[in-house]
Amino acid sequence: MADRGAVELSTEPVINLGCHGPARLMAGVREYGRLDLWAQTKVYGEPVPIPLPALVDLATQIRLGGRGGAGFPFARKLDAVVKSSHRRGLPAIVVVNGTEGEPAACKDKMLLSMVPHLVLDGAVLAASALRSPELIVAIADDGVAEESLLDALEERRGTSMPTRVVMVPHRFLSGEAGALVRGINGEPHIPPGRKVRASDTGVGGCPTLVSNAETYAQLAVAAAIGPREYAQIGTDEEPGTVLLTVTGAARRPAVIETPTGTPLKEILRVCGAPTGQGVLTGGYHGTWITPEDAGQAEISRRGFEEVGGSLGAGIIVPLPDNTCALGEVARVTHYLAAESAGQCGPCRLGMPEMAQLLTGILSGGTSPEAVRALCAAMRGRGACSHPDGSSRFVLSALEVFADDVNAHLYHHGCGRPVRGVLPIPEGPDEPGAGRLSVDWSSCDGHGLCAHILPELVRLDENGFPTIPDGAVPSWLEPQARRAVDMCPTMALRLGRPTH
Structure with a gap:
């Protein structure tokens, strides 16, 4: 597998593909472009089923951790699903998480677009070892990887296990395991609001192995070349x-x-x-x-x-010098607040408050200590990891961009515009995409909107509403409409942004 140059992936925006070192997951892409089944076999060989103990041993030897975020050991996931399946007498289900709702990422979409059979081979290895009745591949409804995946399944028709493709909303929390399982089960596609391990109760109530596309692709590569060659590159602790x-x-x-x-x-x-x-x-x-x-x-x-x-x-986003760092962070925090499921206090109240406090720092009226105190109060209290993960993003920004924070607090701003370098989706035409605004020629400062919608509306020192610059979360839209309808002077508006 030789080094290779970059090729283009047909997504929006177009992004290059490349290797810095030996190509493993991208082997053959330079020569063949998207690898169909013939090219896949030419590059990686014919996949051979692996018995469950040997598959667990392979994952252990290569120290394979999940590539979707937490890095949980894949071998331990396999073992947990096996034990639960035996204990409950239920079949194990295997799910490929290809949703990738994180706006700054597209590696899993690249794999499913360019080397879909590599992902499927790894997933089939796991499903065959677990004797699963079917394989489920979940992808976002953004259309990026759908055609390639369906073509790959058509190419494998009659030669592989039954495989079902499930489309899920292209949202930030779509890849959360609990939300994904609920969506596959036909329930609302949001986290369950309580700790439920998919390995215990997942799809259809069965023990379920959920891992992302790159994890299965790495497993397929290791099976094709063997653990010794796999570990020839990388670190001893994290080979490959x-x-x-x-x-x-x-x-x-x-x-x-x-x-x-x-x-x-x-x-x-x-x-x-x-x-x-x-x-x-x-x-x-x-x-x-x-x-x-x-x-x-x-x-x-x-x-x-x-x-x-x-x-x-695997997301790396260097921030250029010509944009307002704190403004970029505030934009993303408003987006994260709008993407929450709104099932718990940290999401319903804490996340919008955090976004508003950051906006307050931008205008020089809020102390960073207020943000830190709020994050401390939310820590560990969310129904899922969204509040803690978002707090981690914000708190680290306050430390790294301390000079920018001070410029806004004490020097009337940093002098740089917010260029929108950090990617967030533009408001789609769906509930939750509306934004609140105030017609200041009509507003008399009654303050009723802040009582009806305290999650989003605050009153300033003169009793007038302050409105966050972000989309109204879908779970708050009924309250937002009520606030608009009850505004005594009809000054509060809820509408779609214009681009």
């Missing part, structure tokens, strides 16, 4: 390669495959990305690191943790 999505300040944004242990500065150089004001690692539930730490970091879970970063789902 990882996929990274590099955007932000990068002149050549890319999904890039590289061995673990590679210096982060090398990947940034390849992508033409200066470290700028700081680098976001791990996505919107990850953490920011300073330019100095980015120059020292090595790409692995441990390597990022040593500098306060997070590998997460």
Whole structure:
């Protein structure tokens, strides 16, 4: 498997594909483009079923961790599903999580678009070892990987196990395991609101193995080349390669495959990305690191943790010098608040409050200590990990961008515009995409809107409403409409943004 250059993936926006080091997951893409079944077999060989004990041993030997965020050991997941299946006398179900609702990521969509059979081969290995009655592949309804996946299943017709494709909403929480299982089961596609392990009760109430697309692709590569060759590159603790999505300040944004242990500065150089004001690692539930730490970091879970970063789902976003760092963080925080399920206090009240407090810092009227106190009060109290992950993103930003925070607090701003470098989806034509606004020529400061909609509306020192610059969460839209309808002067508006 030789080094290769970059090719283009047909997504919007177009992003390059490349390797820095030996190609494992992307082997053959330069020669064949998208690998159909013939090309897949030519590059990786014919997959051979592996008995369950040997598959667990393979995953253990290569130290395979989940590539969707938490990095949970795949072998332990397998073992938990097996034990639950035996204890309850129910079949095990295997789910490929290809939803990738994180706006700054597209590595799983790249895999399903360019090497779909590699993902399917890994998933079939697991499903066959567990004797699953079917394989389920969940993808977002954004249309990016759908055609490639359906073509791959058609190419495999009659030669592989029954496979069902489930389309889920393209939302931030779509990839959360509990939300994904609920969606597959025909329930609302939101987290269950209580801790439920898919390995105990998942699809149809059966023990369920849920892992993301890259995890299964890595398993297929290891099965094809063997654990010894797999561990020839990477670190001893985390052998093999990882996929990274590099955007932000990068002149050549890319999904890039590289061995673990590679210096982060090398990947940034390849992508033409200066470290700028700081680098976001791990996505919107990850953490920011300073330019100095980015120059020292090595790409692995441990390597990022040593500098306060997070590998997460392999997201790397350097922030350029020409945008307002705090404004970028506030934009994303409003988006995260709107994407919550609204099932618990931290999501219903804490997340919108956090977004408003950040907006208050931008205008110089709020102390960062108020944000830190709110995050401390929310810690560990959410019905899912969304509030804690979002708090981690915000708290690290307050540390890394301390100079920017001080500029807004004490010097009337940083002087830079908010350029929208951090990607968030533009408001779709669906509930939850509306934004509140006030007609100041009519508003008399009655304050009724703040009583009806305290999650979003605050009153300033003069009793007039302050409205966050972000989409109204879908779960708050009925209350927002009630506030609009009850405004005595009809000054409050709820409408779609214009672009």
